[in-house]
Amino acid sequence: MKLGKRLGVAAVTLSLLGVVLAGCSSNNAAAATSDKWSTVVKTAKKEGTVKSVGMPDTWANWIGSWNDIKAKYGVSHKDTDMSSAQELQNFKNVQGKKASDIGDIGINVGPTATKKNLLMPYRSQYWNKIPTWAKDKKGYWAAGYTGTIAFITDTKNVKAADAPKSWADLTKGNYKVSVGDVATEAQAQYAVLAAAHAKGGSETNVKPGIDFFADLHKKDRLSTVDTSIDNFKKGEQQVAVVWDFNALNYRKLIGGDKDRFKISIPTDGTVTSGYAEVLNKKAAHPAAAKLARSFILSDQGQINLAKGFARPIRSDVKLPDSVKSQLLPDSDYKNVYHVKNNDKWNTTTVKLAQMWQSDVMGKK
Incomplete structure (x- = not known):
């Protein structure tokens, strides 16, 4: 279980995220479609909630982003804590309104999840800012943060x-x-x-x-x-x-x-290595899942993770000095x-x- 091993800290303030996202259909990642951000937000607000697995408030400061998403978009959050392997079993076995929307898995199991056809591919406007080693080229998974x-x-x-x-x-x-x-x-x-x-x-x-x-x-x-x-x-x-x-x-x-x-x-x-935020192919709230994944990769979402001591996957995000100072120095790596x-x-x-x-x- 992740809860005892992934403990985070408090929430921070939301920054505006109003951009156009590049998405992928759930059936064919290569046939990318363009989802207007306004459409994603409108649909996510209508869905009203996002259900995660393995992304508890107390892990890597997830609560910071969940609170920001709630404050800005009115999308509530619920989590069930579990390991990466359990998350994939959840994606496979739970369907309909009870299906989870998004999970956080070690990227080492990303290929397995993809081969088992459990994931919904999706690429945000930050896709090109994620290192090649930390993402699936078709958009099925991408790391949001790293651990050493x-x-x-x-x-x-x-x-x-x-x-x-x-x-x-x-x-x-x-x-x-x-x-x-x-x-x-x-x-x-x-x-x-x-x-x-x-x-x-x-x-x-x-x-x-x-x-x-x-x-x-x-x-x-x-x-x-x-x-x-x-x-x-x-x-x-x-x-x-x-x-x-x-x-x-x-x-x-x-x-x-x-x-x-x-x-x-x-x-x-x-x-x-990294942990990837993956979208469930059977998500009960697919738009809210896309919104959450996009926000996690935004500047503020990355800063939120750093507040929980996780190093952002995006090297171009400038961390506030107060946040950067709580991490180990770069020279240690x-x-x-x-x-x-x-x-x-x-x-x-x-x-x-x-x-x-x-x-x-x-x-x-």
Whole structure:
């Protein structure tokens, strides 16, 4: 479930978005149509609501955009929190008035959702501002924000001087390391890929990452504690491997001693990836779904996400100094890997659960 792992912050003010959007028909992305923004807004207002899955208020400051959309367009919002895999099952199985409209999935499962014919293709006027690696060329999915695998250390349990800054440091420690559920969570799967990259691997060769965590398990250093904010609050974490925006958000929401949590981007290699806002082909409120996706990619929508510590996918958006200052410095992201082939990475993730069980947890 995402709720315990994707916690955001408060809402901000809406900026005007009055532009023409380029859309795609739900049957053929290549046969693009032009939807006037006024038509999208008019229809979305009539629909009156947008139902999301995996996009709770408390994740990456989604509440900022939901509140803005409500204030500007009168479109209410409801969410059911779930994992990426559960979202796709929801898209597949729920129909009619109960169907959800929009979801937020790891881009590694974007190809699967597309092949299963679950998505409604749609491209806004921001399409060309999204990096090629972060979108489907036909418009079935596109990332709205990025995350980079990071370490977060609770210095109530680990000496600050021992907080890892690299995978090499992690190997030398004597603390427990939490990763999460590799079978179902994109964050945990990318943690394996990040370790693999640091050791010379890639999306088609995650064995170096599997071997890395197998070695930790042999030394009894893998924790079974979930990487959730509740467990951080209870002091049950020592070091966790999570998205950078989760780490920053946990630290802020827990509060207290500002130096309690040490956060670092692994200097010897990590992975940056994205989460894609996808539209359900069976959406009960298709216009509201389009409006929401478009707003998320607008300047204000991108700033809203940054307020929740997620880095906007659009590099041309200028963040207010007060927002930019709460993120980690750009200089921390020198050794970052982007998946070169999402189809191949998707194939790998399907095998990861079995690999983790047999080659990590089974080796002791």
